[in-house]
Amino acid sequence: MTNNNLTKKIILIGLSGCSSTGKTTLAKLASKYLPNAVLIHEDDFYKHDEEVPLNTKYNIRDWDSPEALDLALFKKELNTIKNTGQIATKLIHNNNVDDISKHTLSDQFLKELVNKTQYIDKKYKLVIVDGFMLYNNHDISSEFDLRLFIRAPYKTLKKRRDARNGYQTLDSFWVDPPYYFDEFVYKSYEENHRSLFQHGDVEGKLTTESSKEIKDFNNDDGVSIEESLSWVIDQIVFYCKD
Template sequence: MSASGNKAVLIGVSGVSSSGKTTLARLLRDIVPNTFILHEDDFYKTDQEIPVNEDGVQDWDCLGSLDLDLLEQALDFIKTHGYLPPNLESKEDKNAVGESGVDRQRVAELKKAARKQLDVKSDVPVFIIDGFLLFSQDMRHIRELFDIKLFLRADHKTVKQRREARTGYVTLEGFWEDPPGYVDSVVWANYAKDHGFLFEDGDVEGKLKDDLCEELRIDTAPLQVQGNMTACVDWAFDRILSHLSKRTAGD
C-alpha cells in the first residue's frame, strides 16, 4: 500500500455532457490493470426528487439532482477499503455508448505498455469516476478526494449534436428523454455556470486559467484531442502512468 495510506487511486473524469467521459473511462478500464468504474449518474436522486426549473422542466444537470452525501460516502469507502461499497449497482452501464472510434490495435498496444510499466504498481486498485459535475466550486469537498483529475472539453456545437442524437437515459424509476431545447437551456447553461470559473472571462469555449487549473491539480485535455478519442486516450494514459509511477516511488 502507498505511503498515503489509501487503498485505492481515485481518478475523476469530468466535463460537459457528451464530451467523451464515459467512453474514455471504459477504454481506460480495459487498458489499465485492476481498474474499475463508478458513474456519477449512479448518484442521481429519485425521479420525483429531480429539481424542476422555472420553465417547468426537470433539471438533470444541476447540483440539486445529485445525492452528494451518498457520492462522498462511496468515495470515502473506496479510498478506505479498496473496493466498491456493497449493494452499489450501476444503472449507468445500461445506457448505450457509441463506438469509441479508437483503433483496436492502439488499445492493445496501450494495454501491453500498461502491464509492462505498471507491473509493480497494479496491486493498488484504480477507480475511475466519470461525471458531468465533479470539479465545480460547489463540489470542492468531493473534488479534493480525487488523486487524478482529468477534464474534457467540447464545444457547444459538438455537445448539441451528440446529445440530441441520444435516445434517452435509464433512470432510477424509468426513462428520461430530453425535451426540445434542453441542451441549450439546461445542459450547456449549467455547464457554463458551474465551470466558468476555470476559464478566462467565464467563456467555457475560450482560454483556460492555467494557473488555477494547476493550483487545483486539474489536468485538462489539450484542445487538439477534442474529437479525437485515440489522442485523448493517449493523453489520459500518460497522466495516469505519471501519477502511478510517482505514487510507487514514494512507497
C-alpha cells in the same frame, strides 16, 4: 471490489466534463485496459425522479443541477472507497452510453497500451470515477488524486447530445425537449464550471490556479478515440509510475 484491495493504495481518478464530451466512453475503455482498475459512475448517484429539482419555468425535472444527485452519499462513498477499497452502497447502473465498440482500437495501439501500463506500480488500485460534476464542488473535488477534464466545443456537444435517444433514470426514461441542451445542460455546465476558467469563459483556458489541479483535453470530433484514450492513459501512467 474485494478485500485484497486493502493491501493496495487506492488512487482516485476523476474523469469529468460536460455531457457528451466522451467521459463514459473513455472511462469504460481506460478501465478495461488498465491493470487493477475499477470504474464508478457519478450518474449512479442520481436521486429518484420525484426528488430531482423541478424547474417551474419549463415544468420539467432539472437533471443537470447538482441537486439532482445525492452528493452527500457520493462523497461518503468516495471516502469509503479511499479508505477500504470497497463501495458500501448497492447502486443501480443504467449504462447511458452508446455502444463503445463503434470506436475501434488497432492491434498496434493496444500493444503500445499494454507496454505503457506496465509502468504503473503494482501497489496501486485505480478507481476511475466518471461524472459531470466532480470539480465544481471543493468537497468532492478534494477527494481525487488525479483530476482529468474532457472537453469539446459547444457546437460538438450540442450535436452529440442531440444524437442521443435519451437517458434511463431510476424511474423513467428521459428524452430532451428541444431547448434542453441550451437551457439546462450547457447552462448548468457553465454556471458550475466558469470559476475554473480564465475570464469565466468555459470555451477558453483553465485559470493558472485550476490548471495546477486539473488536466484538460480537447475531445472534439476529428480527435480519434485512440488519441484521447492515449492521453487519459498517459496521465494515469505518469501519476502512478513506479
